[in-house]
Amino acid sequence: MPHRDNPAGEITLVTASAAETRRLGERCGRRLRTPLVICLIGDLGSGKTVFVQGLARGLDVSADYAVTSPSFTLINEYPGRLRLFHIDLYRLDAQADLDDLGLAEILHGEGVAAVEWAEKLTDGALAERLEIRFEFGDDDRRRLHMVAYGQASLILLKALRS
Numbered sequence: 082m083p084h085r086d087n088p089a090g091e092i093t094l095v096t097a098s099a100a101e102t103r104r105l106g107e108r109c110g111r112r113l114r115t116p117l118v119i120c121l122i123g124d125l126g127s128g129k130t131v132f133v134q135g136l137a138r139g140l141d142v143s144a145d146y147a148v149t150s151p152s153f154t155l156i157n158e159y160p161g162r163l164r165l166f167h168i169d170l171y172r173l174d175a176q177a178d179l180d181d182l183g184l185a186e187i188l189h190g191e192g193v194a195a196v197e198w199a200e201k202l203t204d205g206a207l208a209e210r211l212e213i214r215f216e217f218g219d220d221d222r223r224r225l226h227m228v229a230y231g232q233a234s235l236i237l238l239k240a241l242r243s
């Protein structure tokens with residue numbers, strides 16, 4: 082499994098606008114052929130949902146669906162080439178709620194799971210995942226630090242590099 086010190090397993094990209102972040106999400110979605118968990122970590126307004134909007138397009142989720150933060154429902158589900166689960170754990174306060182959500186099945190299922198505030202997932206729950214950390218830069222810039230854990234995300238990062 083690649084580690085932080087393995088350059089093949091990580092990449093940092095800077096986007097200058099919401100449209101660029103959306104496009105990056107779309108590029109990722111286009112490449113996906115197998116299930117993947119994408120952990121999205123970053124402050125309020127850093128661009129996690131914008132990224133998932135692009136991801137949905139890349140997975141051929143119909144544009145009829147408006148992808149918005151599932152803050153109250155915690156999970157939104159969209160049909161696409163692969164089923165997309167958009168999960169937002171911001172309002173999650175108890176670990177027990179995680180179990181109630183049936184999250185384990187989703188995270189180990191056949192779809193793509195994009196998880197906002199993924200740091201609320203318990204450690205060790207996920208060996209394989211793509212982790213994306215969002216940081217604010219100057220103006221509308223966002224720095225997306227992507228780290229691959231496992232083969233599927235490693236292949237995705239290699240594709241993004243080319």
Ligand SMILES: Nc1ncnc2c1ncn2[C@@H]1O[C@H](COP(=O)(O)OP(=O)(O)OP(=O)(O)O)[C@@H](O)[C@H]1O
Binds near residue numbers: 126
């Ligand atoms: N480079 C950029 N990438 C992404 N969003 C950007 C960028 N520049 C400006 N924005 C704006 O920042 C906001 C990002 O909002 P978004 O809902 O994606 O954040 P979030 O990380 O999901 O926040 P929350 O934790 O509240 O769910 C949007 O209003 C978007 O238009």
Ligand SMILES: [Mg+2]
Binds near residue numbers: 129130131150169197
């Ligand atoms: Mg959001």
